Amino acid sequence: MSKLICYETISLDGFFADLGGDMSWAHKRDDEWNAFVANNASGGGTLMFGRKTYDLMASYWPTPMAKQNSPHVADQMNNYKKIVFSKSMTNAAWNNTTLIKGDLISEVRKLKEQGGDGMCILGSGQIVSQLTEASLIDQYQIALSNIILGKGRTLFEGVTYKVNLRLTSSRAFKNGNVFLTYEPAK
Numbered sequence: 001m002s003k004l005i006c007y008e009t010i011s012l013d014g015f016f017a018d019l020g021g022d023m024s025w026a027h028k029r030d031d032e033w034n035a036f037v038a039n040n041a042s043g044g045g046t047l048m049f050g051r052k053t054y055d056l057m058a059s060y061w062p063t064p065m066a067k068q069n070s071p072h073v074a075d076q077m078n079n080y081k082k083i084v085f086s087k088s089m090t091n092a093a094w095n096n097t098t099l100i101k102g103d104l105i106s107e108v109r110k111l112k113e114q115g116g117d118g119m120c121i122l123g124s125g126q127i128v129s130q131l132t133e134a135s136l137i138d139q140y141q142i143a144l145s146n147i148i149l150g151k152g153r154t155l156f157e158g159v160t161y162k163v164n165l166r167l168t169s170s171r172a173f174k175n176g177n178v179f180l181t182y183e184p185a186k
Contacts, residue, residue, distance in 0.1 A: 002111065003118040004048075004136055006128050007040075008155055009143040009177075015152025016125055021052065023123065025147050028175045029069075036173070038072040040141075045117040047077070048108075051086035053123030058094040083111075083119075085127060105134045112136065129158040139183050140165065146176030 009026035010016050017023050049057060060066050061077040082097040085104050092099040100107050108131060111119060121128055121137075131137050156163075165182035172178050 001113060002045075002116050003138045004108065004112060004121070004131070005118065005139045005141060006121040006131075006137050007141040007143075008123070008128065009145055010155060011145055011147050011149045011152065013148045013150065013152075014154055015149045016123065016155045018149050018152045021153070023056075025149070026143070026145055028145075028177065030173075030175045033173050033175050033177060034070065036171075036179070038070070046081040046083055046111075046119045048119050048121045048124070048127065049082065049084045050124035050127045051084060051089055054082075054084040054086070054092070054094070054097075057122065058092075058097075062094065085124075104130055105136070108134075108136050125153055125155050125157070129156050132156060132163060133159050133161075135184070137184075139168075139181060142180045142182070144178045144180060 008016050009023070011025070016026075018025070057077065061074050066074040066077075078095050080096065082092075082094060083100055084092050084097055085100050085107070086092075087101055089099055089101075104127065121131070128137070164185040166185045167180060168183050169181040170178060
């Protein structure tokens with residue numbers, strides 16, 4: 001069975017995006033963080049997105065600016081297999097992307113059962129909350145950013161029960177980020 005990871009950056013007050021959907025505050029540029037992100041992006045597997053995050057990613061990663069700013073990550077993002085879940089999209093043009101319009105929970109269960117290199121959700125708060133509710137996420141990788149937004153979108157809106165997690169690793173960075181890895185407590 002494939003492992004499903006969720007990789008998210010959240011503000012100190014628990015938001016993954018501001019009220020306008022902006023996540024630019026999450027992108028810090030320094031050598032230590034960039035090396036970590038580039039290494040983390042080398043894990044293989046399939047990237048998963050909701051429509052909004054997919055549109056954001058597809059508008060940036062194939063550009064010359066992305067290749068200049070983060071060449072290794074841009075290469076990985078453009079070449080990995082990608083899945084976008086959307087009932088409204090008719091076409092997913094970004095390289096190596098499959099559009100899935102079916103029921104999110106049943107489709108992800110099928111994907112996990114197929115096995116393989118694993119899957120990673122980036123952004124996509126509505127998908128994260130639904131898959132958390134269905135107990136389908138195997139690992140949460142959270143980059144806690146040293147910023148307070150005041151208002152924004154929470155990652156787990158809609159989860160109706162307490163989800164107990166256990167911390168499996170942590171790492172602090174000079175830029176103020178703290179990277180936390182959690183797995184569901186058994």
